[in-house]
Amino acid sequence: MSNELAGVERFEDPGLPEHKHRKADHDAIAANKAERQVAILFLLSAVGTVGTIASYIFIDTKKFIYLPILGNTNAAQLALGTGLAASLFFIGIAAVHWAKTLMPDEEVIAERHEFRSSDADRSEFVKTVKERSGAAGLGRRSLIKRSMGVALGLIGLSPLVLLRDLGPLPKNQLSTTDWSSGVRLMTDPGGRPIMPGDLEVGSVAQVLPELPAGTERTLENIGKDAVLLIRIRPEEFNLNAERLSWTYNGIIAFSKICSHMGCAVALYEQQTKHLLCPCHQSTFDVTRAAKVIFGPAARPLPQLAITVDADGYLVAKQGFTEPVGPSFWERNSA
Amino acid sequence: MRLNKFRRNRFAGPVLVVAALLTVGSAFSIASALPSAQKSEVSAQSTLVDEGKQIFLKGCSSCHGLNAEGGAIAPSLIGVGAAAVDFQVGTGRMPMADMSQQAMRKKPVYNAEETAALAAYVASLAPGPAAIDPASLTWERDGNVAQGGQLFRTNCAMCHNFAAQGGALTNGKYAPSLMGVAPQHIYEAMITGPQSMPKFSDKTITPAEKLSIIAWIKSSQSEPAIGGASLGRVGPVTEGLLVWTFGLGLLIAVAVWLATKAR
Numbered sequence: 170m171s172n173e174l175a176g177v178e179r180f181e182d183p184g185l186p187e188h189k190h191r192k193a194d195h196d197a198i199a200a201n202k203a204e205r206q207v208a209i210l211f212l213l214s215a216v217g218t219v220g221t222i223a224s225y226i227f228i229d230t231k232k233f234i235y236l237p238i239l240g241n242t243n244a245a246q247l248a249l250g251t252g253l254a255a256s257l258f259f260i261g262i263a264a265v266h267w268a269k270t271l272m273p274d275e276e277v278i279a280e281r282h283e284f285r286s287s288d289a290d291r292s293e294f295v296k297t298v299k300e301r302s303g304a305a306g307l308g309r310r311s312l313i314k315r316s317m318g319v320a321l322g323l324i325g326l327s328p329l330v331l332l333r334d335l336g337p338l339p340k341n342q343l344s345t346t347d348w349s350s351g352v353r354l355m356t357d358p359g360g361r362p363i364m365p366g367d368l369e370v371g372s373v374a375q376v377l378p379e380l381p382a383g384t385e386r387t388l389e390n391i392g393k394d395a396v397l398l399i400r401i402r403p404e405e406f407n408l409n410a411e412r413l414s415w416t417y418n419g420i421i422a423f424s425k426i427c428s429h430m431g432c433a434v435a436l437y438e439q440q441t442k443h444l445l446c447p448c449h450q451s452t453f454d455v456t457r458a459a460k461v462i463f464g465p466a467a468r469p470l471p472q473l474a475i476t477v478d479a480d481g482y483l484v485a486k487q488g489f490t491e492p493v494g495p496s497f498w499e500r501n502s503a
Numbered sequence: 504m505r506l507n508k509f510r511r512n513r514f515a516g517p518v519l520v521v522a523a524l525l526t527v528g529s530a531f532s533i534a535s536a537l538p539s540a541q542k543s544e545v546s547a548q549s550t551l552v553d554e555g556k557q558i559f560l561k562g563c564s565s566c567h568g569l570n571a572e573g574g575a576i577a578p579s580l581i582g583v584g585a586a587a588v589d590f591q592v593g594t595g596r597m598p599m600a601d602m603s604q605q606a607m608r609k610k611p612v613y614n615a616e617e618t619a620a621l622a623a624y625v626a627s628l629a630p631g632p633a634a635i636d637p638a639s640l641t642w643e644r645d646g647n648v649a650q651g652g653q654l655f656r657t658n659c660a661m662c663h664n665f666a667a668q669g670g671a672l673t674n675g676k677y678a679p680s681l682m683g684v685a686p687q688h689i690y691e692a693m694i695t696g697p698q699s700m701p702k703f704s705d706k707t708i709t710p711a712e713k714l715s716i717i718a719w720i721k722s723s724q725s726e727p728a729i730g731g732a733s734l735g736r737v738g739p740v741t742e743g744l745l746v747w748t749f750g751l752g753l754l755i756a757v758a759v760w761l762a763t764k765a766r
């Protein structure tokens with residue numbers, strides 16, 4: 170290494186650049202000007218505070234004013250915000266301006282030192298620690314030592330117990346819904362059963378399963394059970410025989426829970442027959458059993474087999490044949 | 504006694520004749536007026552249809568076909584009903600200004616009478632939903648804002664945004680903002696399903712529930728922005744944009760100023 174540098178000319182240490190004093194340091198007029206500027210900034214802050222308090226007291230909270238870019242804005246809130254911002258901002262600006270123009274302008278050279286303390290200091294420190302710990306009686310008072318051991322030993326247990334809240338495992342709850350054979354499709358909200366004739370071609374309806382009497386619908390239920398009912402012309406379907414038998418006179422039902430991240434997929438474009446998820450733009454083709462045609466979703470939306478019951482209302486032919494919603498560890502498919 | 508006296512009066516004969524003529528004449532005119540009034544209404548309707556057809560031939564047929572049968576670039580209008588015409592023409596969406604992805608709301612080209620004539624013509628082609636009379640929409644009296652909000656969040660918010668400010672769909676299409684839309688046009692959109700929007704049948708969302716939805720949209724529209732500038736009420740998007748551009752810009756400017764030496 171040193172050989173490589175042998176021929177290189179040594180640079181002179183350029184030293185520190187010359188310290189230039191500010192105008193205010195040698196010019197009394199400039200100094201006075203800077204002083205006035207700082208004072209004005211502090212006074213602006215004071216005006217801001219007074220304005221804040223005054224607008225709190227005097228401006229009617231229900232008064233709205235129109236401002237060009239902001240639009241219709243509540244006058245009291247605007248005045249409070251502007252006043253508070255001014256009172257804080259100008260204090261900061263004034264302090265910095267003061268420091269930059271008027272406060273002592275001296276350059277001090279502080280050399281860097283080694284971090285390591287001297288050997289003498291180090292041995293002195295070790296000696297002190299040993300002395301003091303003996304005096305504190307750590308070795309002698311065994312009751313304190315043991316009880317402290319118990320306290321410190323146990324303190325790690327409470328976080329461990331709290332971890333239990335991560336469980337219990339959901340068992341089969343992720344794979345099941347309230348849909349099963351013969352369960353009626355009810356409008357959401359409203360909770361009315363639907364007949365096929367109630368839906369015109371080109372219409373949609375948000376539906377939930379009819380729960381047994383006395384059962385309350387929870388958000389967990391809705392999060393799994395939500396279904397979108399779509400009616401198109403039957404000849405527009407491009408389905409295999411099994412999936413076609415799951416539809417009824419052009420009415421097709423899909424889980425509304427996105428197979429990607431579980432958002433509610435309900436942006437239905439009735440001209441293109443596409444269903445769009447608002448979260449990550451996964452797009453599903455309704456005519457092809459919700460096949461993914463764009464976006465990050467890996468699986469089509471689960472289709473609910475529907476038919477009509479003896480009273481003519483739409484019912485589920487069977488429950489979902491696959492878990493609805495996003496993938497999870499125990500799900501037995503891609 | 505009095506009657507006898509009257510009977511013998513010399514004007515009794517002419518007065519009786521005049522009275523009888525009046526009675527019979529007015530009875531006849533009332534009787535004959537009934538069918539003639541109906542007839543004139545029918546003829547007024549058919550003139551309205553004719554007027555509408557003339558407007559249609561001039562303004563719409565180049566895309567929708569001479570008989571509204573549709574073409575390569577425009578759908579058939581047979582059976583869409585007066586409601587669809589009232590919505591599309593009344594909000595200025597039709598006629599389209601250009602062949603973009605989607606017809607947008609703009610200043611209507613046709614006035615109310617011309618729109619009514621067009622609607623009458625299209626309605627005469629095949630039955631469809633009738634145009635909604637704004638006076639029949641009693642949303643202010645019968646609409647339930649809380650129920651409307653629930654319905655809106657389940658059925659409309661995914662496309663039109665939780666505050667009815669509109670949102671994006673695919674390929675440049677979008678669900679428009681519902682601020683400032685006339686109540687009858689909101690109602691007609693729900694029953695006719697214009698463009699990308701699906702229909703919402705009266706059995707799945709009843710007419711009373713539709714009034715509640717309108718009441719909620721109107722209450723959302725008139726909701727004051729208490730917290731200052733509402734930034735379009737579309738949530739974190741505009742707020743983030745403001746903070747990342749103006750907020751960070753201000754911080755950078757301050758940092759640069761802090762680091763410069765005073766002269």
